[in-house]
Amino acid sequence: MKIGELSARTGVSIRSLRYYEEQGLLAPVRHENGYREYSPLAEEQVRTIKFYLSLGLTTEQIAGFLQCVLINKEAFCNEVLPIYEQKLEEIDEQIRLLQHIKTNLQDRICSIVEERNQLGL
Amino acid sequence: MKIGELSARTGVSIRSLRYYEEQGLLAPVRHENGYREYSPLAEEQVRTIKFYLSLGLTTEQIAGFLQCVLINKEAFCNEVLPIYEQKLEEIDEQIRLLQHIKTNLQDRICSIVEERNQLGL
DNA sequence: ATAAACGCTGACATGAGTGTGAGAGTCAAG
DNA sequence: CTTGACTCTCACACTCATGTCAGCGTTTAT
Structure with missing residues (x-):
């Protein structure tokens, strides 16, 4: 899935998706032409980021536990x-x-x- | 009164006093050497500005009624x-x-x- | 006379995520 | 082959009061 589709699916602007990546919250692979390729899991990931941002957490804070939360349940992430x-x-x-x-x-x-x-x- | 004294009397930084002037909230006269000279009334004026800022009003909003408030009672300023x-x-x-x-x-x-x-x- | 203390202007940084635009490369449909 | 839709990077703007620094002039006290 390319960035435009992910943006449309999640309602998060392309600009923000690139920003999240810059902040270490997303790590799409790259095609040879430089285009970002997002896995289907990225959609849920973006929604998770969106939720944490809505709680007023900063991208830096989110980056501190996002990987853990995506893999385990929240309760396991100290x-x-x-x-x-x-x-x-x-x-x-x-x-x-x-x-x-x-x-x-x-x-x-x-x-x-x-x-x-x-x-x- | 020069800017340092006004700052000391009011607890407002020199930087902020100059900013208030820039925003039209203060209008000190200038000496020949370029130094600002504040009237004794400025002290009360700065306290008033400080109070309005503490209410979360912007300098622009304050500028809209400060002159009126300083001359009349607040209730007269529509x-x-x-x-x-x-x-x-x-x-x-x-x-x-x-x-x-x-x-x-x-x-x-x-x-x-x-x-x-x-x-x- | 010299140094410290004070004043002046101008300008960049801050926070934190997002908008926006330029300039350029890429891809798909006609 | 061309046109339009996508994508890329880089970079500035924004809010708004305040901090801070540079570079320079002025006053005051020793």
Whole structure:
């Protein structure tokens, strides 16, 4: 399967597929003409990459355990759990920060609305 | 007051003060030697900018109402409320997304832990 | 007078994945 | 044989506030 077909099957742009390869996440063989040839397994592999990216993991993190995960079950890959837990902490931290900002924003909005009401607008 | 002093008073780096000026948020006068001279009011102005940035507003958005806010009360500046509300929506959207990712992460973690337990590890 | 401390401009780097375009080679159908 | 659809590599752009460095001028204190 060539890159265009893999792109169409997975919904991942050709640009991104080449980027994943650059980051060590995909390793298609090459034809004599230089074209990439992907095995049928690559389709599932790309979906797996897509999923991990959607969890906010970086390509570098994914590269750290992808081979293991593709071969074994996730639970067997000791690299995965710490990364998940670290990411979870980061997410919590981001949520906390956003909640804090949200509170401040709501305070400001309330102040404005109240002040306008008091002025009888 | 020169830029170093303003930086020290506000805790905002010299680099950032020059950036704020570039973005139209500050307008110090210049000495003959090219040095920036800030009025004492600039200190409060920088704190105001800092606060709006901490709410996640961009310098462009801040520039849209900063002059008004510095002269009048926030409630008088009609540009402010829509920006606050728009930002609030963005924040909510980001929080939703992060919550969604968090849920997925927790599911993955649970799966791994359970699977390992079943294997008696 | 000299050195340290301060100021100036301009410009590149950051993060991280993706879009986009140029310039060129390859392949298949007409 | 030509045309169009694919593919290749290389490289810049993007977001946006900030860090950082180079190269140079100015002020201040010794």
